Amino acid sequence: MFSIGKYLFSASFALAVAAGSVPVAMIASPAAASEIKYVVNNVPVTTYDINRRAAFLKLQNRKGNLNQMAADEMVEQTLRVAEINRLGIRITDEAVDAAFKRFAGSNKLSPAQMSDILNKAGITEAHFKDFIRSQMGWNQALSARFKSQGGTMSEQDVVRRMLQEGGNKPSATEYMLQQVIFVVPAAEKGKMGQRKREAEAMRARFNGCDSSREFAKGLLDVTVRDLGRVLAPELPPEWADQIKKTKTGGATAVKETDRGVEFIGICSSREVSDDRVAKMVFQSETKTDDQAGELDKKYIAELRKRARIVER
Template structure:
């Protein structure tokens, strides 16, 4: 589908749909007159106005009028490319696509059509918007699928089993602590956030509700190797397209959501790990200001995991835990934080005991091995999707560069 569908909000508020004003008035004479022609195919002022209004309802982050113009020009080029190879979308597939799109707003297609109709957007505008995405997908797969599929050697490199390569992902995160008193509210908020498609909207939520060190950066994490993520999270991440958000993930004392911003192949070596060595020092008070201040003081005064033994001296043995475990045996929330750390670095994002204990988590070291955990099929699909996206973008740029586009 067009790019805005990647960024559109699933949780499309019905109140917003019904409250928006009708499209700007156009004279009857100019309404259906040509605004743009693309290789002789006409785009009318009416289509421009309808698409812009539809994009407003979807919460498009760019200027709706400019984006409508760009999209409709691209739509004509996509339909022309489809006509050249005889590609089309049947009524049943089109209806299924409309139902799938409407489901992102928790609606059936007829309900969605009724709601946008109250804001002055026609069913035809919605149908055309969905149809072009479906037909373009078929065009891209027909032209490029064979060359986009990775070889077995390329999959080996992506898995790290061929001695080189791997996959890395660029994620944004939201971690919301759970307490006995906030569970219903946190879970409801997480379900709302899971519907987000916009990078900016997800970052705004992260700044407001996330408890991690990335909060001030809108939840944006640095690139992380796929094989450094918890095994349970890898397949979820590989199934996402940029802008997609995972379903809410249950962690000890927290709910987590991750948004995929990008995925790329690693050209250098990408080791996986047979064991991760880490330390957890527990501070009473949970995420209170006093506990966080104590945690930060310990971070400032120590450099290594061994230094924490001095901090814990004279206290209960339970106050400090040192583990060296295979990645698959590490709790997901701990593994996620460790993936962001270099040896000696520390996180204060986690809690235990129903949120009453703050966890000072420090990465001590990693023991490398060949990666055997990621699914070959998942990696192959992710590489194929990434390459198809790049080939499609290049092909569309070529079509536009060769097109005769006249603005009236």
């Protein structure tokens, strides 16, 4: 429903980056000269933060009072981050780095080239990645709010959509999945490289879900979980593409997560078409950007109303 692209990158920004039109003059004063401009629920928003965002807006070719627009955006980002933390949503560094790499690649740049452009523009890679992290987390918060408000189709809506489609029920792929986790405690992150090699070795031997527990027996701190049947529209966004590309009996690439290192085994897959599938498919098709935008505005207005925002 809530695509990160909707919030992250405008077409004008992509064109500006691709063309390399970097406004070097926008580079702001050093962090040492930074002053607190706003305090949002006891969290400071500094002139350094605002200058970085103003440079970001300029690179997007936004018009208007960029400093005020940047200040408003940073206040709202602070509110979003606080809500993300309250909900217990955690976006890993790996997920942020992957999004950064994808955006650089979409502009035919390496991450290093992308970082150089952002730094010269006065934005900095760190500010841009903070922005990515906040938007990814906010997307999850919006989805949770949508579900909590009963954002589902009624049976009448499903019937109406089916009639519009000629009475045919849509189909979707149903996967039987298994999750293999090589646990890495938070205090032992230095072992991530070793655990990743172990996971890669097990993944290379993976030939179906029946034998995975046998492989795991001789390994320390390895958890094998049967995830059951999952329809394609229900797949976690961070795994969906890899799962869809992986053949039955195979496993996805190894991924670092907040739990450690893991991969997903595809035990089986089949095409199904029933009332539950129809409702889910039709519902996913009707979750528009307009709905997302409206919910975003209402959610932010609610957070602003409850917040204590002091301008210095």
